[in-house]
Structures are given as structure tokens and as C-alpha cells.
Amino acid sequence: MVTQRVDHKWGMVVDLDRCTGCQACVVACQSENNLPINTKDLFLQRRAYEWIRIERYWEGEFPDVKARFIPIMCQHCENAPCEPVCPVFATYHNDEGLNVQVYNRCVGTRYCANNCPYQVRFFNYWEPVWPERLRNHLNPDVTVRSRGIMEKCSFCIQRIRRAEVTVERRERSNLDYATMKKRNFLPACVSACPTNALNFADQADASGPVKEYFDDVNEHPHNEAHDRKTRGYRLLEEMGTKPNVIYLKKVDPFPLRKGVGHGS
């Protein structure tokens, strides 16, 4: 545990223009966070665990067709619909802007998952088992969840905590963002992204990659007059959940011909 009072507010920016749908983030998340192996059975039962998933949508109709990718993880909403419905405070907001899940508290009502508009909460329907040869691959920093527990993306809070401890204990330094940045506190998906589509930083820090977008989106909350200077938007903004994840619109230099596809 660190002793300093830190007032970070973490945020993520997802640039859809850079996302190629390669799923590297999904694999990185899977191994970092001790997610159970997603077998074929789990997929067919629709109970697969994907704390971050690449949703793929088709635009247009064959042969004029384009694949669109959008990585979706827990949005860490400021007004999270999942939080007030939990009877035991198993999910709550911490003071770093993260929506955290307390596995020991969870009783398994699954109300939070019903109330999540992004469908990013995963219930352990079965006791997770790993093959014998993968026994040593589990991350010791992350709890292994048993059956009956709800889990979801934590923005790799174990990495943030480890960086904090390193900075404070070993380097006797302050926990400001500039010092933290030198340590690896990025979530696994962000580290793994080959095209830098995912960016993670303190929302208030000007040297980080996300401040510009958060400021813009916060200043023009409804974007009614299309007055945002950046491509930033939040998912399901009209629900008022105020996610701490911002998506940047895709810029398509070669749009599909008009009159093609489902939208026509």
C-alpha cells in the first residue's frame, strides 16, 4: 500500500481509425488478468470471458463491404448504472475514477450485468479450470475468481498499484503522473496494441495523450452543434453514463458508395 494521497483520474482513448481488429489486446488481457480459457463450449453457451472484445460490424453489402472494428471494454462510467443496483457494494467507484469490482463481496445477483448498457460484465457460470501445463502462467498479482462471481475490466489496476509501490517505496519519489509515466503502469491491452489505437493516461495531465480529447468532449457534452474540435465521442452518450473511455471516430478516405448497405 502506498501512503501518499494520489488524485489521479485515469482515462482511455480508443482511436478507431488505428484499430485493425487484430485482437492482440484481447489476448494480452486474457493472459494478464487470469481469465479462464475460452473453450468452444463456453462460446457456444455465450458465457465466454472477454474483458475487452473486438466487436466487428459489416458495413455495406457484398461485394461492397467493409469490416468495422470497435474494441469494447468496461467504460468505467462516472454515473455507472451497475453501481447503484448492487445490494452489497461489490462494485463501486474509487477516487481514481475507476469502477472497481470487489470479488469477495459479490453475492452473484447479476443485477449489475443486466444494468450495464455496454454488456461488459462477465459472470463465472463455471469454476474456471486451467490445463496442467498452464499452471505457472497465472499472474500472481491478480485474484483468480471462483464460480458465482461477477468480473470485468479493471483497467489493470494491479499494474497501477505496482507502479505506485515501485515509485514510492523503491525510488522514494512522488506519485505524480510524470514520475509514474516512467514505470509500466499501462493496462495490458494498451501495451499490446501494435498500432497505438489504445491510449491510457491521467485525464488531467497535459503531457499525456488523452487530456486533449477529454477536455474537448467534456466542454461540449452533447455536441449538438458539432462543435467538438476532435473526433472524440463516448459510447451511448445519450444515456448520461459519462464513461472514462473516449472513442475517436474513424476517418474513412474511401467511403462506400451511397445507396449501398443496410442504412440506405
Added chain:
Amino acid sequence: MQEGRVLPAKEINRDLLRSILTTPNWYWVTVAVMAIIVLGAMSAAGLMINRGMGMTGLNRPVMWGFFIVNFVFWIGISHAGVMLSAILRLSKAEWRRPATRAAEVLTVFSLMTAVMMPLIHTGRPWRLVYWVYTLPFVPYDFARGIWPNIRSPLVWDPSAIFTYLTSSILFVMVALIPDMAVLRDRTTGIRHQAYALMAMGWQGTPRQWKLQIISGILLSALILPVFVSVHSIVSWDFGMAVAVKSWHSTIFAPYFVVGAVHSGVSAVVFVMILLRWIYGWENYIRHEHIDALGRLLIVVATGWFYFFVMEVIFGFYGREADEIAVREFQFTQPPWNLWFIFFTGLTYFLPVSLWLFKWTRRNLWIMSIACISVNIGMWLERFLIIVPGLAQKQMFTFTWYTYAPSAVEITIIGGTFAMVTLLMLLFSKVLPLIPLYDIKEGDMLKTEIKIGRATVPAVFRED
């Protein structure tokens, strides 16, 4: 004016205590069959708790399924007791007398069954201690500074339900005291001692009668707000969910309460017809009672239908594309549209058309069919409210799926019906399901004497 003749008190005692003092052969057979079904359901639940919730048909978008449907259904059935007992007692409806006890007992047992459903649904019932802190004998762990989340409807739920359970048990017990005394005087040995303990020294003195009547009326009046609140709060489990479009509605509270009364009173009518048949209580549960309940049910059903139509209209009135998409899904896409037609037909059009005529209301077979149809329909109603909104038509199409119950879920649901039947049967073995003193009081009020040429009631009740 009531139909039926005035019976001597001795005959009333003999008839209504028959179920307790004698045991027919079919009784133990039925009890055994029901107990086997309950045991089967308990093993299924045990298997599910042992292996994990994967034994159910639940999946990622559909996190709530048959268990919650069944929970809402049994909470609904439990609303009959107060509706019949408290409201009709306060409004002095004479025809309530043979129905009250069965309705109250059905309330208690269906509530107990309903309470089990969320615990089975969570899959790890020992974690109850973190959640249902309202039980007085479960100490809540405040020492670590972790409190229950009072913003959650799932905390309001146990508070409301346990209040209702406590008050309805009290309600039954107060009404039972004079009958316990009758049983105390007619039994020997250990049963005598048990009844003597439960009769709490009842001697039938005027003061005791006065206290008993006052407490009955007081409890009736006090239980009414609880009765309205329970199903309102259960409906807020759904109404408070912003992300599920077909749930997020302000009309749910009255809609659920009226629906609960609809299914509950129907269930009571069916139970009464069964009791009349199996215990031969033709002199007590008469056609006029079933007739009166049938007329009451027309009103309740039509009130329910109004809220049902309003709920649909509110859905469209908001002109929210997502909500309209869910409605369209419910009304037009198979198999949901077929279930929907079944549900409206079984809940309203079939039973109400059967209740419209006097000869159908006085035909017990037709009444049984109508009342069972209402309950099948109301079960379907809860299913159609809960599942389609979760399964599909969320804003991100990527996670759409559907839901089919597993064998484990169906077994447990069947077990709950067997359990309520079993508990009712066991109760009928121990305590009278028709209040003796209430029937006698009704007969007393019915007695007429001749003064000169005029016929006047023998007793006037103080109001």
C-alpha cells in the same frame, strides 16, 4: 342475504376438523408424491450449487431467467391473502369468511417459497449474510465499515418481503388462536400440549374476544400499506434498470400490484374449489362464494388489463427507438409473439369471458379452468417482461442472444409448486383451513328471529 342453512356449532366443528382428526388414505400418498418432487428439486438445486450456475440456461445478455420469473410469480400469489382477508374484513364483506384462512396461509407459504428463489438464483446461498441483513438473527458485519447499498432495489426487496412475511404470519396466528383452543379441547397427549401452548390460554372470555377482534382489524389496516409496497418494490427491480429498455418504466408498480392480486385471487379460488372437493366442505365453500370471487375477479382482471395496455402505450409514447424495437421484438417475432398471444388470451380474454355469466361462475369445473389459465398466463407475463428485453435489441447488436431454460431450472420450478402444495397439505393436517369461529360468527349474524309479524336479524353487530 346469504344462501345456505345455519349449521349447529357441533356440526361445524365436526366438519371443519375432519381434516385434522381423521386421515384419509389419499392424504399420505399425495404428501409422499409432493415430498418426492420437492426432494428432486432440492437435489437439482444442490447439483447446481455444487457445479455452478452453468447448469442453468442463463448466459451473458440474459442474466436473469426462470428463477426470477418464478420469484415474481410467487410474490404475486402471496398477494391474495391480504387482498381477501384484510380488504374484505375491513369492508365487512360477509362472503369472505370461508376464504380468509386458506388465502392467508397461501400467502405465507408462497412468500416462503418466493424468498428461496433469489437465493437459488445467486448460486451461492451462503453469501446471504452479506445481502439479507434484515433478518434479526443474522448479524450484519458492520465492524469493517462495509454497509449494504441502500440505493439498490435488491436491498429494498428483502426489507419489504420480510416485513410482509412477518406481518402475514402474525395475521394468521392471531386468527388461529380461537381455533387452537377448540383443537386443544379435542385432542389428547402431546398434540393437546402443543395446541394448548399455541392457544396461549384462550378461554373465550368477552375480553379475549374483544382483543382478538381489535387486533385482527388493526393488523388488517396495518398490513395494507405493506401489501401495496411489496409488489411495488419487486417491480422496481425492473423499473430501476436504465439499461434494459422494456423494464425501465414508471407504471410497473401499480401494474405489478394489480397483476399480483389477479393471479393471487385466482389461485385462492382454485385452492378453495380443491378443498371443497377433497374435504367435502360443500356446506361451507358454497357456490355463492365462488360466484362472488368470480365477480371480484372480473374487476381485478379488467384493472390489470388497463395497466397492461397502458404499459404498452407508454412504451410507444416515449418514441424511443430502442424501446420500440424491444416491443416490436415481443409482439412480432416468433416465438415471442406466439407466447404473447397465449399470455393475453390466458390471462384476460379466456377467463373473463368465462366469469361473465352466473351459470359459468357457479360451475366449479369452469371456474377451475379459468383460474388455472390466469395463473399460467401470469407466469408467462413475468417471463415476457423479464427475458425479451434482456435477450435482444440492445444498442450493440454484437451481444444479442436468446434464452432457453435447462432441465435443472424446470425441475426447481416444478419443485416450488410441489412445495406450496405440500405445505398446504401439512397445514391442513395440523390446523383448520377454514376458520371455525368465523363461520360460527357468520351463522350467528345470519340467524333471524320473529318478533310479532316481523322477521329481524337475531344479532346486530356494533360498528
